[in-house]
Amino acid sequence: xTDQSRNALERLAANKHERLNARLKSRYNRERRFRAYxxxxxxxxxxxxxxLLTTIFSQGLSAFWTTYVKLDVTxxxxxxxxxxxxxxxxxxxxxxxxxxxxxxxxxxxxxSGRQTMRNLTGMVSTSAGYRLRNRxxxxxxxxxxxxxxxxxxxxxxxxxxxxxxxxNLPESERRVNDQELEWIDSLVSSxxxxxxxxxxxxxxxxxxxxxxxxxxxxxxxxFYTLIVTxxxxxxxxxxxxxxxxxxxxxxxxxxIIEVNINNLAxxxxxxxxxxxxxxxxxxxxxxxxxxxxxxxxxxxMTLPTIIISARASIKAVPPSIREAAMGLGASKMQVTLHxxxxxxxxxxxxxxxxGMAQALGETAPLLMIGxxxxxxxxxxxxxxxxxVLPVQVYLWSDSPERAFIAKTSAAIMVLxxxxxxxxxxxxxxxxxxxxxx
Amino acid sequence: xxxxxxxxxxxxxxxxxxxxxxxxxxxxIVGSSTVFPFATVVAERFGQTTSYPTxxxxxxxxxxxxxxxxxxxxxxxxxxxxxxxRIKSSEVELCASNGVEDIVEVLIxxxxxxxxxxxxxxxxxxSKGELFLALAETVPNPNGSGLVENPYEQWSDIRSDLPxxxxxxxxxxxxxxxxxxxxxxxxxxxxAEFDAIASLEDSDEDKFEEVCATMREDGAFVEAGENDxxxxxxxxxxxxxxxxxxxxxxxxxxxxxxxxxxDGAKATFDNIADGSYAVSRPLFFxxxxxxxxxxxxxxxxxxxxxxxxxxxxxGYLIDRGLIPxxxxxxARMKDAVDNLKPLKM
Numbered sequence: 022x023t024d025q026s027r028n029a030l031e032r033l034a035a036n037k038h039e040r041l042n043a044r045l046k047s048r049y050n051r052e053r054r055f056r057a058y059x060x061x062x063x064x065x066x067x068x069x070x071x072x073l074l075t076t077i078f079s080q081g082l083s084a085f086w087t088t089y090v091k092l093d094v095t096x097x098x099x100x101x102x103x104x105x106x107x108x109x110x111x112x113x114x115x116x117x118x119x120x121x122x123x124x125x126x127x128x129x130x131x132x133s134g135r136q137t138m139r140n141l142t143g144m145v146s147t148s149a150g151y152r153l154r155n156r157x158x159x160x161x162x163x164x165x166x167x168x169x170x171x172x173x174x175x176x177x178x179x180x181x182x183x184x185x186x187x188x189n190l191p192e193s194e195r196r197v198n199d200q201e202l203e204w205i206d207s208l209v210s211s212x213x214x215x216x217x218x219x220x221x222x223x224x225x226x227x228x229x230x231x232x233x234x235x236x237x238x239x240x241x242x243x244f245y246t247l248i249v250t251x252x253x254x255x256x257x258x259x260x261x262x263x264x265x266x267x268x269x270x271x272x273x274x275x276x277i278i279e280v281n282i283n284n285l286a287x288x289x290x291x292x293x294x295x296x297x298x299x300x301x302x303x304x305x306x307x308x309x310x311x312x313x314x315x316x317x318x319x320x321x322m323t324l325p326t327i328i329i330s331a332r333a334s335i336k337a338v339p340p341s342i343r344e345a346a347m348g349l350g351a352s353k354m355q356v357t358l359h360x361x362x363x364x365x366x367x368x369x370x371x372x373x374x375x376g377m378a379q380a381l382g383e384t385a386p387l388l389m390i391g392x393x394x395x396x397x398x399x400x401x402x403x404x405x406x407x408x409v410l411p412v413q414v415y416l417w418s419d420s421p422e423r424a425f426i427a428k429t430s431a432a433i434m435v436l437x438x439x440x441x442x443x444x445x446x447x448x449x450x451x452x453x454x455x456x457x458x
Numbered sequence: 459x460x461x462x463x464x465x466x467x468x469x470x471x472x473x474x475x476x477x478x479x480x481x482x483x484x485x486x487i488v489g490s491s492t493v494f495p496f497a498t499v500v501a502e503r504f505g506q507t508t509s510y511p512t513x514x515x516x517x518x519x520x521x522x523x524x525x526x527x528x529x530x531x532x533x534x535x536x537x538x539x540x541x542x543x544r545i546k547s548s549e550v551e552l553c554a555s556n557g558v559e560d561i562v563e564v565l566i567x568x569x570x571x572x573x574x575x576x577x578x579x580x581x582x583x584x585s586k587g588e589l590f591l592a593l594a595e596t597v598p599n600p601n602g603s604g605l606v607e608n609p610y611e612q613w614s615d616i617r618s619d620l621p622x623x624x625x626x627x628x629x630x631x632x633x634x635x636x637x638x639x640x641x642x643x644x645x646x647x648x649x650a651e652f653d654a655i656a657s658l659e660d661s662d663e664d665k666f667e668e669v670c671a672t673m674r675e676d677g678a679f680v681e682a683g684e685n686d687x688x689x690x691x692x693x694x695x696x697x698x699x700x701x702x703x704x705x706x707x708x709x710x711x712x713x714x715x716x717x718x719x720x721d722g723a724k725a726t727f728d729n730i731a732d733g734s735y736a737v738s739r740p741l742f743f744x745x746x747x748x749x750x751x752x753x754x755x756x757x758x759x760x761x762x763x764x765x766x767x768x769x770x771x772x773g774y775l776i777d778r779g780l781i782p783x784x785x786x787x788x789a790r791m792k793d794a795v796d797n798l799k800p801l802k803m
Binding site for chain 1: 482484486488491494495498499501502505506507509511512514515516517534577684685686687704706707709710711712713772774777778779
């Protein structure tokens with residue numbers, strides 16, 4: 022071989038090497054770009070989550086504290102118009118707002134005039150009168166006595182104490198006028214006004230006064246609804262999945278059923294609401310706005326999810342388990358109940374909990390069956406009128422009173438907490454009972 | 459095992475039957491989302507001050523509420539429906555065909571519809587006709603005769619002393635009662651101010667209706683959803699835009715938004731009450747006479763809702779943004795309620 026040809030060969034080899042390197046480099050670059058896209062999409066998602074959570078938390082945290090006003094109230098019979106303390110209807114209908122008015126005018130003796138007195142009594146929540154009534158009806162001996170009590174302040178006072186109403190704005194643009202500001206400052210200087218943890222929010226039902234509105238009614242409604250949903254959808258879903266996986270013959274009919282179940286999982290939930298209205302309320306005559314109907318409708322909605330996940334987890338049990346049990350003489354039912362079901366159960370539970378979490382966040386089907394409603398009394402059973410947490414969020418977000426903005430975010434936080442707990446439970450169950458082969 | 463299953467099924471059926479048989483002791487109210495914030499306040503007071511349970515109130519919209527209300531007489535149908543417009547004769551017929559013969563109509567007060575902008579935005583003074591020019595799909599040709607697609611892009615194109623900012627108005631979607639009322643009270647009255655359109659009324663009534671009621675869809679009028687709180691937060695961010703929403707939202711958010719004046723008056727409490735601000739609509743509720751005395755508490759609920767302390771000039775609903783009735787209207791309403799006078803169309 023001559024030098025020349027060797028040189029040519031070397032050049033060729035070097036060239037090839039170069040090309041290879043270049044291609045390799047572009048492949049590496051492509052991979053790096055691909056990863057970068059992935060990271061970017063996750064980062065985008067996280068950013069939106071962070072924005073969502075910060076807005077919810079920054080708006081909602083203030084709802085967990087509320088303002089109280091300390092007043093010395095006297096149950097004067099003449100102010101209350103009570104002449105017979107044993108007469109329950111007199112106690113019920115007495116003028117308790119008058120007691121509050123009197124207590125406030127003793128504290129601010131300079132206030133006079135109809136409008137001024139209205140503004141003054143407006144600083145204390147309307148619930149104060151109901152509270153006095155309940156105290157006096159429980160203990161009629163209080164008539165004529167004086168008590169020092171902390172009352173919920175009106176929502177505007179709370180917003181001011183919280184800095185949401187800016188006191189530096191001109192009076193015409195502010196919900197709290199100059200005189201009310203003066204009263205509040207006076208109460209602050211005599212330690213008669215205080216911000217405390219808002220227990221009312223967790224112990225009350227809905228209310229149109231933001232300061233007395235609470236989440237318990239909606240939470241109980243969600244609870245009863247989900248109990249019905251769980252009690253119906255889990256056994257029905259698991260039974261259907263076991264039959265379809267283990268017993269059903271594989272033919273055209275079961276194929277059609279399978280396709281239909283998968284389709285149902287994607288049907289918009291409002292359709293189930295319409296079905297519920299037609300079947301459960303109009304045909305069976307079940308009451309409107311009741312958790313039992315809500316539960317039935319949400320059962321229809323979650324069943325496909327549960328059946329699909331239950332079937333997947335039954336499929337994941339290795340055939341060798343079934344064959345071994347059969348080999349030892351177990352019947353088909355024994356194989357299923359003793360071996361397949363226990364092994365598939367963690368997966369089924371996970372699917373069920375995710376289905377339940379979905380049901381917890383649902384509002385659309387409930388609109389049709391009357392659960393998007395204003396309900397004050399806390400439901401005590403499956404047939405009492407009730408509403409659910411996401412509906413409460415919707416109703417509050419639509420209320421004109423400014424203080425409901427914070428309540429809305431606080432209710433979202435409660436809802437998110439429930440969802441997080443349910444999902445954690447799903448993760449925990451999977452980790453604890455899952456078996457791998 | 460099978461016996462147990464049969465037992466469970468029987469028990470379940472029995473519970474269903476029991477649920478059905480249980481009498482309703484709670485007033486059931488449906489209807490308008492505009493009346494909802496007022497009716498709920500009354501219901502809550504009623505629940506607190508009487509021994510009856512608090513009524514349940516569903517926000518279904520005026521039309522949806524009347525449909526449910528007219529389904530028939532009996533416990534499974536609502537007792538009362540709220541409406542932000544008067545019942546239509548077709549709805550009265552529907553009711554009658556389902557056995558709901560006697561209905562009492564209760565006019566509770568008025569609700570103003572505010573046209574407002576951010577407190578940092580410019581002061582504006584427009585007429586209904588100018589609002590029509592800004593918001594309608596087709597308008598009279600500004601330099602000639604006939605109708606053309608809305609050419610106005612800035613307020614100053616309509617009247618030279620208006621701000622030269624782009625027309626952007628956030629308003630409710632067609633499903634909303636507020637939208638219906640706005641179209642009726644502003645657009646339809648505004649369009650009648652123009653000869654080119656007014657002449658249509660005689661020649662082609664359908665066309666006239668269409669021209670007056672169709673809002674433009676080129677981005678100047680933005681349907682912002684049913685939620686008025688949302689419109690207010692958008693106005694807060696965009697000082698040149700206007701918004702259309704209920705008066706109670708204006709009242710509650712006076713630090714963020716201010717009313718512009720329409721036909722020389724701003725949407726203030728006094729202006730709406732004395733009629734000088736003309737964009738306001740009546741609010742009603744309808745009661746099934748057949749249910750009074752059957753479902754406990756309806757009479758007392760009516761008494762509470764129509765009392766002076768609720769809807770009188772200093773009533774607690776007035777604090778929530780309801781515009782009170784005049785004395786004569788109040789007397790007529792109270793008379794109808796006390797004697798359960800059936801509605802006559």
